[in-house]
Amino acid sequence: RKEVEQDPGPFNVPEGATVAFNCTYSNSASQSFFWYRQDCRKEPKLLMSVYSSGNEDGRFTAQLNRASQYISLLIRDSKLSDSATYLCVVRTSYGKLTFGQGTILTVHP
Amino acid sequence: DTAVSQTPKYLVTQMGNDKSIKCEQNLGHDTMYWYKQDSKKFLKIMFSYNNKELIINETVPNRFSPKSPDKAHLNLHINSLELGDSAVYFCASSQDDFELFFGEGSRLTVL
Numbered sequence: 001r002k003e004v005e006q007d008p009g010p011f012n013v014p015e016g017a018t019v020a021f022n023c024t025y026s027n028s029a030s031q032s033f034f035w036y037r038q039d040c041r042k043e044p045k046l047l048m049s050v051y052s053s054g055n056e057d058g059r060f061t062a063q064l065n066r067a068s069q070y071i072s073l074l075i076r077d078s079k080l081s082d083s084a085t086y087l088c089v090v091r092t093s094y095g096k097l098t099f100g101q102g103t104i105l106t107v108h109p
Numbered sequence: 110d111t112a113v114s115q116t117p118k119y120l121v122t123q124m125g126n127d128k129s130i131k132c133e134q135n136l137g138h139d140t141m142y143w144y145k146q147d148s149k150k151f152l153k154i155m156f157s158y159n160n161k162e163l164i165i166n167e168t169v170p171n172r173f174s175p176k177s178p179d180k181a182h183l184n185l186h187i188n189s190l191e192l193g194d195s196a197v198y199f200c201a202s203s204q205d206d207f208e209l210f211f212g213e214g215s216r217l218t219v220l
Contacts, residue, residue, distance in 0.1 A: 013172040035181065036209075043199060043211035085150065095140060095164050095205055 001026050006088050006100035017078045023071040023088030032091040033064055035073050037084045038102065044087055047073075076106045085099045101102055112136050115200045115212035118125060122185055122190060125148040129186045130215045132200030140164075140206065141183035146214070152199070158183055187217075195219045 006023045013019050025033075033050035048055065050062040052073055061074040071088055088100035115132040123137045133189055134141060142165075143155040157165035172188045183200060200212040 002113070034208075043213050044209070045211070046208045087152070091206070095142075095157045095159065096154060099210060101149065102152050 002100075003027060003092065003098045003099040004088055004090050006086075007102050008101055010104035010106055013078055013105070015078055015080060015107055015109055017107075018074065018076045019078060019105065020073060020075075021073045021086055021088075022074050023073075023100055025071070025088075025090045025098075027092045028066075028069060030069075030090045030092050034089040034091075034097075035060075035062055035071075036087040036089050038087055038101070039084050046100075049087070057083070075105075078105075080109065081109050082106045083089050106108075110216060111212075113173040113200055113202055113210050113212040115198075117215060119216050119218075121220065124188050124192060126191055126192060127186065127188045128217070130198055130200075131182070131184045132212055133182050133196045133201075134210070135181065136202055136204070136210060138202035138210070139180060141177065141180070142201040142203075142209070143183065143185050144201060144211075146197045148196070148200060151195050152165045156183075156185075160205050188205075190219045192216075192219050192220060 035047040036043040036044040037047045049062045054063045059076045063072045085102040085103045113134045138160045142157045148150045155169045156175045161177045174186045177183045197213045197214045197216050202210045
């Protein structure tokens, strides 16, 4: 089983849609959780951290379920500029961030 | 000012050659990394250095040798290049093991 698994998609949604991505992780001792965004042929950048209580940043909401070892990202009111690959990232030990393979999102007019 | 810069951005070379990629960060971070992103887009950690000391070496072949002359620089030298080494190599840095700041990547093609 992979350490971090995501549905690779692609997800194709119209502008204004709500879309959700899921991610599971295998190491129950994992300490911290993040979503990164990677545009085509660019470097990954931090989108948001994920906290046990859930957290929101504008149109983006992240949730963590430690019991089920599951992380989610919800994007509301999708914009064309949201088109990217979304990477689920888990810290399994100090200095080691493990990336999922990413979920491709395309938002179309 | 680019926070994490790596050079060169593109390398095209023949099998068996040796190549180096350089990375510098001006963020004052203590930790630097090399990640490899293959054709399937998986980003996998290769090495991590904290204040010039190697802290993570993820079963990378001996042909890959990182060097950190100071905490702002982490270079990657690859000997005897193989076809499977073709990938994008990302340098990154972080402070206190939090957010990773990536360079723009170095795209290596081995022919």
